[in-house]
Amino acid sequence: MNVPSRVSLNAKDLQLQEVSVTRKMSASLPKLRAAAEANGLPIHHLGAGYPHPEVTDPRGFIAHQNAYFEHLAAAEGNNDPAALPEFLREAYAYTDTLGPRQTREVFADVYGSDWQVTIDPDRLIPTVGATGGISLVCALFERPGVPLAYITDAPTYAGFLVRSVLTQSSQIFSVDMDSEGPIPEQFRAQILAARAAGFFVPFYYTVPDGHNPAGISFSTQRRLDILAIARELGVLILEDAPYIYIDYNDERPKPFLALDPMQTVHLFTGSKIGLPGPRIGFIYSDALLEIADQQQVPIADLLLTESSSDILFQNPAALRGFEGLLHKQDDAGVFQQRESLWEVAAKKLVVYRENRELLLDGLQEGLGDWPDEFHWTVPEAGFFSVFTFLRPDITTDDAFIEKLVAQYGVVVIPMYGFYPEDAKDRDPRAGMNQLRISFCFTESAGAARREDMRTAVAAFCDAIRSITGKQAKR
Numbered sequence: 001m002n003v004p005s006r007v008s009l010n011a012k013d014l015q016l017q018e019v020s021v022t023r024k025m026s027a028s029l030p031k032l033r034a035a036a037e038a039n040g041l042p043i044h045h046l047g048a049g050y051p052h053p054e055v056t057d058p059r060g061f062i063a064h065q066n067a068y069f070e071h072l073a074a075a076e077g078n079n080d081p082a083a084l085p086e087f088l089r090e091a092y093a094y095t096d097t098l099g100p101r102q103t104r105e106v107f108a109d110v111y112g113s114d115w116q117v118t119i120d121p122d123r124l125i126p127t128v129g130a131t132g133g134i135s136l137v138c139a140l141f142e143r144p145g146v147p148l149a150y151i152t153d154a155p156t157y158a159g160f161l162v163r164s165v166l167t168q169s170s171q172i173f174s175v176d177m178d179s180e181g182p183i184p185e186q187f188r189a190q191i192l193a194a195r196a197a198g199f200f201v202p203f204y205y206t207v208p209d210g211h212n213p214a215g216i217s218f219s220t221q222r223r224l225d226i227l228a229i230a231r232e233l234g235v236l237i238l239e240d241a242p243y244i245y246i247d248y249n250d251e252r253p254k255p256f257l258a259l260d261p262m263q264t265v266h267l268f269t270g271s272k273i274g275l276p277g278p279r280i281g282f283i284y285s286d287a288l289l290e291i292a293d294q295q296q297v298p299i300a301d302l303l304l305t306e307s308s309s310d311i312l313f314q315n316p317a318a319l320r321g322f323e324g325l326l327h328k329q330d331d332a333g334v335f336q337q338r339e340s341l342w343e344v345a346a347k348k349l350v351v352y353r354e355n356r357e358l359l360l361d362g363l364q365e366g367l368g369d370w371p372d373e374f375h376w377t378v379p380e381a382g383f384f385s386v387f388t389f390l391r392p393d394i395t396t397d398d399a400f401i402e403k404l405v406a407q408y409g410v411v412v413i414p415m416y417g418f419y420p421e422d423a424k425d426r427d428p429r430a431g432m433n434q435l436r437i438s439f440c441f442t443e444s445a446g447a448a449r450r451e452d453m454r455t456a457v458a459a460f461c462d463a464i465r466s467i468t469g470k471q472a473k474r
């Protein structure tokens, strides 16, 4: 008898996708790097969106966490030094889907005070980073099996692009952006078009502060205009806020969460303010949803049910470690709750602010003489600037990216992959004249970091001048 060595399932009708666009892009990099190195070129990192190693050294975080854990043990007041502290037992045991209550209480307090919004710790659901939050909300709305239309920006975050259309009955209706955010009339039109085509429209996903990849923050007026339409048409705003503390302004626009917590589902992540590895995140909303029998229920209750059927158990030790970050030690070594997460952000902002300035100054110096040919966004928050070729004969396709790496050692990300399909239908050249430049990552620290950043920007400008046939004027 012929026994197959593996089970073979005929799944062609499922239209399963093999690899995501983003993974494909990162998979091709090592080969390109090797080509650059073979040409004797150093690699200039202007592509990766990772937090900088200089501000994510885990050793300081671990030392602080250990001290905080000792503080928690001491606070239990057990006189027997050999006894297992209760918090520690719980930190490594199965826990509730909501995770430790104290972590949520402290976070609700600190974050609520930073953004002037009242956060109910009972509605604060831990997620596996913002990625887990995106997945949780999508899963909630996918459950009934009706065709869904997600409204999002063109361009939009690659992680959302990939997750949102995981279910083949879901589709993206995208909204083009200008320098202030999504265009309100098109936002309205896309919601109405999706409904007219028979879709249920649960939410609009966006990144209003330090948009990844668009390299802008939305103006306050634009937030208000979008919010007014979302309210009028009954669409939630899914606000992804990884860069809310990586902000270079003194005056910051309010997040949608603060403008209207009943219209917003907010995603917090610990990845940029802390470390990405522990996968800390929270989802929060005061929104009510009308479900069967015209019942109104908090979306938080539905999300919690969804979460308990998905990950079920949180990682309590990681959440307690994050709770440590929400505390500081005074000069006498006594722990107290922080007044603000801006205290933590301040140290990171030193590095990102410097890198951002080096990028903007370098671009101005290297390419600023041709304002009719090159444009770049001035990011008010986040890690990215979008560079646009204003002349029509440059196409930033894969071949262009490969040339930048192999001939100049410069790694940047092409923008076309961040545009949803419908945006490409509207404009087949969407993103085909744009690059995403990131200024968050180098392999070095301190003065060497600054030098690496400066050199990388200069190499980028040299490459662009050379490709477009320009002579440096100074």
Ligand SMILES: Cc1ncc(COP(=O)(O)O)c(C=O)c1O
Binding pocket: 049, 128, 129, 130, 131, 132, 157, 159, 207, 212, 240, 242, 269, 270, 271, 276, 280, 281
């Ligand atoms: C807009 C956006 N959302 C989500 C994420 C992923 O965040 P997390 O590590 O919290 O899953 C990123 C990371 O770069 C991001 O830029």
